[in-house]
Amino acid sequence: MNTNDFIRDILLALVHKKNKRNLKYGEKEIGRSIIVRPKDFYNRYGSENADVSVEKKFNEAVSILEKKNYVKADRVKYSDDIKKISLNTGTEQDIEDFLNDTFGVTPRYFVVEEVKELIEKYKNNGKLTEYYSNQLLNKVEHTISDIEIEKEEKVFSILDFIQNNGEDLYIREVSMLVFGSSKVLEEQPFYNNICSIIRNATDKPADEDSAIDDILKDFHIINVDQGVLLKGDIVISISGYELSIRNLSNGVSLNSSDIPLIDYIKIKTENFMTIENKTAFYRFDNSRFSVMYLGGFANRHQVELLKRIITDNPNTEYYHFGDIDAGGFFIHQHLCRSTGKEFRPYHMGVDELYNPDYTNCLVKLTKNDYDRLKSLIENKTYKEVVDVMLKEGIKLEQEIVCLMLQKETKEGTELVISKRFEEEDHGRKRKSSS
Numbered sequence: 001m002n003t004n005d006f007i008r009d010i011l012l013a014l015v016h017k018k019n020k021r022n023l024k025y026g027e028k029e030i031g032r033s034i035i036v037r038p039k040d041f042y043n044r045y046g047s048e049n050a051d052v053s054v055e056k057k058f059n060e061a062v063s064i065l066e067k068k069n070y071v072k073a074d075r076v077k078y079s080d081d082i083k084k085i086s087l088n089t090g091t092e093q094d095i096e097d098f099l100n101d102t103f104g105v106t107p108r109y110f111v112v113e114e115v116k117e118l119i120e121k122y123k124n125n126g127k128l129t130e131y132y133s134n135q136l137l138n139k140v141e142h143t144i145s146d147i148e149i150e151k152e153e154k155v156f157s158i159l160d161f162i163q164n165n166g167e168d169l170y171i172r173e174v175s176m177l178v179f180g181s182s183k184v185l186e187e188q189p190f191y192n193n194i195c196s197i198i199r200n201a202t203d204k205p206a207d208e209d210s211a212i213d214d215i216l217k218d219f220h221i222i223n224v225d226q227g228v229l230l231k232g233d234i235v236i237s238i239s240g241y242e243l244s245i246r247n248l249s250n251g252v253s254l255n256s257s258d259i260p261l262i263d264y265i266k267i268k269t270e271n272f273m274t275i276e277n278k279t280a281f282y283r284f285d286n287s288r289f290s291v292m293y294l295g296g297f298a299n300r301h302q303v304e305l306l307k308r309i310i311t312d313n314p315n316t317e318y319y320h321f322g323d324i325d326a327g328g329f330f331i332h333q334h335l336c337r338s339t340g341k342e343f344r345p346y347h348m349g350v351d352e353l354y355n356p357d358y359t360n361c362l363v364k365l366t367k368n369d370y371d372r373l374k375s376l377i378e379n380k381t382y383k384e385v386v387d388v389m390l391k392e393g394i395k396l397e398q399e400i401v402c403l404m405l406q407k408e409t410k411e412g413t414e415l416v417i418s419k420r421f422e423e424e425d426h427g428r429k430r431k432s433s434s
Contacts, residue, residue: 001042001054006061008103009041011070011095014087019110019149020117034087046081058082070095114149115140122156126163129156131201158185158194162219171216171223211300227253228305229281232272232290237263250282251291256301259308267313273346274298274306276322276331280402284321294322297334306339321346321402324353325395326372329382347401349385353394361400365393 001009013036021034038045042054059080065071070091074083099105115136123133132155140147161178169177175185185191195212198219199205206212213223231251236243238261245252246268267290274294275281281293294302310318320335320343322328328348335343352358365373373390376382389395 001057003057003060003064004103006041006058007064008099008105010036010061010065010085011099012105012109013040014071014085015092015095015099015110016113018087018092019114034089035084037084038082055081068098070098111147111149112140115147115152118149118152118156122160125160128159128163128198128201132156132159132197135197154179154184154190155194155197159197162194162198162216162221165219165221168220168222171213171221174221214300227255228259228302229253229278229293230290231281233268233287234290235266235268237265239263254305259301259305262305262308264312265305265309267309267316269316271317271319272309272313273319273321274335274343275398276320276328277398279399280321283399283402283406285406289319294320294331294335297331298338303338306335306341310339310341318343319346320344320348321398322348323396323398324348324385324389324401325397326369326376328398329376329386330372332381333379345381347405348398350388352396352401353385353388353392355404357404358396358400362394362396365389365395369395 014034017034017036038058042050042058044050045055045058059082062071062073062082062085065085066073069088072086072088074086075081076083096110099109119133119137122129124130136147136152158174158178161174165174171185172182176182179185185194192212195215199212199215202215202218204215204218206214216222229251231245231248233246234244236245236254238258240263243252269288269290271289273284273289273291275284275291276294276296278293278295281291284291292302292306298306309316318341320332322331322345332343332345332348353362370390373386376386377390379386
């Protein structure tokens with residue numbers, strides 16, 4: 001090796017150690033110096049069989065770096081031999097610029113080295129980390145700009161824990177054990193990203209009726225049991241015990257773990273309706289309806305309960321009440337598909353868009369809204385209302401519709417299904433009788 005080779009390698013080693021220290025301790029001040037030793041670069045340095053010419057080149061390299069004020073060298077007393085070399089704090093950026101200008105070594109090099117060390121540490125620990133190591137290695141070979149070492153360390157640490165876990169744990173317990181905080185694992189998009197990696201590593205993609213984090217159950221990790229909100233004239237029999245929730249104004253939250261224990265569930269109203277938003281769920285009050293809070297796309301627990309309700313109540317009319325926007329229509333579409341039942345849209349049509357009571361609450365469509373709505377234009381269920389939305393450039397949230405409907409009820413106006421739906425019913429009955 002020549003003097004320049006030693007200059008490059010000494011600086012790379014020092015900056016590399018500094019980066020590792022930053023990764024471990026963050027912005028905290030660490031008193032210990034960043035040091036390297038001559039034997040890190042020439043293993044015979046200082047020994048009887050050392051090549052004196054190589055030692056001389058190494059010492060020259062260190063002297064040059066001292067003159068640039070990049071390093072400080074501790075030498076053996078009364079000798080040119082070097083004991084250790086320490087980084088002068090605050091010169092890191094100058095060193096990186098020097099490495100780039102003199103040797104063509106860019107900051108990319110440092111990140112690549114960190115990534116490779118991380119991969120080497122975890123790749124042989126199990127199936128999940130082996131899969132992610134291959135993915136990350138492929139990524140680092142093509143791009144480096146969007147790779148953050150600290151984030152990758154988090155990914156590897158949680159995957160490593162999960163693949164070796166054999167104890168029944170809740171998600172927040174896992175987060176505490178790995179990160180020392182109960183909420184880190186649940187943060188988005190980190191949580192979904194971890195679940196996606198596990199699904200890809202195990203070749204178990206999520207289908208439309210399953211949640212992405214169901215895969216964690218394969219590793220003895222579960223989320224807290226979810227509640228399903230119901231209210232109305234409903235009787236639920238669980239393990240031989242019958243419960244009526246008719247007189248509970250805000251309904252009940254049925255634990256998801258209790259759903260498989262249901263003997264039967266009887267809807268005593270003529271109509272049953274899912275409601276997209278929680279405010280509307282609590283606001284809605286109509287003796288002709290029993291209702292369930294959906295909160296967006298129906299999850300697997302809600303689908304499971306809805307299928308049971310549909311089976312136990314074949315003569316009930318089913319409705320869905322949601323936002324008059326693309327999201328509301330996609331939620332309705334998913335609801336019908338996942339349950340195998342047609343839920344008729346409730347007050348989600350043209351009449352609401354043109355109702356003067358809602359004029360001040362109409363919202364202008366975004367470009368994304370236009371694109372999503374155009375994908376629904378050929379669907380006969382939504383065609384009429386979508387045509388108007390695209391023409392007028394508007395959408396409407398359900399909360400205001402629900403509020404005004406309840407005001408009408410309080411004033412003595414019976415809450416009714418829109419005339420359009422009644423005409424559809426009449427047409428269905430006429431068609432079936434013929």
